[in-house]
Amino acid sequence: MQIKKTTEPADASLFCRKLLAGEIKLDAANRVIASENSRTHTHLHPNRLHITYTEEGYGFCQMENALYKLRPGTIHFVYPNEIHKYYSDKKNPYKVYFLHFDWIGKSPEAPRSVIIKKADQKRINEIFYGLFHFYHYFKAPSKTARILSRLFELFAEITEYTEVLDSEKSEGSLLDREFFMDVLTKLQTPPFSFPGIDALAKEKKVSRRHFTRAFRRNTGMSVMEYFNDARKTYARFLLRSSEYTVKEIAYQCGYSNSQNMRRALSDKTS
Template sequence: MHGVRVASAAVQEPVPGITTSLHLHPNLLHLGCVEYGSGICRYGEVTRRFAPGRVFVLYPGVPHVFQASRRNPYRAFFIHVEVLGALARDLPEVIRLTDRRAEIEDQFRRMHAISGSSYSSLKLVGMLALLYADLLDISRRTAQPDERLTSIPESSMHDLLERFQSQPFEFPGIDALAKQTCMSRRSFTTMFRRMTGQSPYQLFNRLRMEHALGILSDGEMDVTRAAHCCGFANAQSFIKAFKAHFGITPLKRLKQDRKTTIVHE
């Protein structure tokens, strides 16, 4: 590698759910390596697992987001390399380390350890050259299976369902939900429907209607208060949505339920 400088060699300590903003580096090569824990990395239309045993390679100008798992957040090393001139894109986006995992992780660790010292600049370039050569060798010797996510991570799905069932019961929109899961709009909607059999709004509305039926059946609220509690502007809108979902108005449904209860008793 000619015409490079190590701009930074940092570590991200584990913080549950920590997410970077969507960003890009115009002239920086970005290398990431997880020591333990997990998360996801999204760039373009691709979402991949960010986990131990892999090195992520993000080339200059590629918008990307990293998000740590809420339950098992990663501790990761990130190296930013300033590129002077053209850069050969000879490394794949994800490199599986196989039997050399400990060795490569140690190189990331040592580069972070000496960064910021008075003599680190030239030494870091030498260490980077060795790391780059090793990654190139590994990538050429091993087949790199696709690491794209085939489903929304469990922790992210749990957060979405919790959001759908909580006040103020306002549907946040597909773009906001995709951003929350660090996925593209297209990938999010495709995976969501694959996992649930419904669109995000369909599931949101079903959960909201079931919540409304529950609080009405418990006698906690009348129709007007239930409408407000479930995010409707007025009772008329709520009654219309309730009838569209259950095929019957709220009051008729409650009368039905009471008759059924009396018969069973």
């Protein structure tokens, strides 16, 4: 089981063209406040694009053998016909917006997850709240136009967050998902042995400074934060599954013993 947080270039023009052509239609806009330690059933959406935005709290989305962390500011995509399941956090369950689109044709060139900076989250919250409000409560003739304007704004925001900055292209496209894929896999899979930032930067043939800056821009956190967050999420998932002993889980997640693992999981900053 891998824990994934990936960012790829988004193609807002495809979303907008399909909206204008009537090839995609907003079919549902809901806000869900999950209870502690809750989960959905495993399901898929035939011919539907599914976008979630985490307003508050934590959880993760399981898709086949991968886990995608949900935290405040995370926009997460589930594409048509992908099997998935949601889990809320045991102590701080998520509050999320769910958007469902009827989708016809090619899947978009869009990210799996986008992490919005804290300074921008208020603006993104307002976009999702507007979609929820206009979809359920607005009865004026301008309802459709208002929903479309919010959707265009949302797709533009997603595109801006996943673009590679021109100033970084000269040192290689460090924001490309493929560039970081082997590094992310190494950091988020058992036995969770941290290789060191210098070793990772040397492996990618870039400076330590450029590696750490690009990594933070790609994932929204430092290398060590990403590593610790990944193994904590993986440990919590295994504990819920009840398939392994606590000692076995501690070993799989790179902790020296079960006591150290429990201490890490109880850390309020996790």
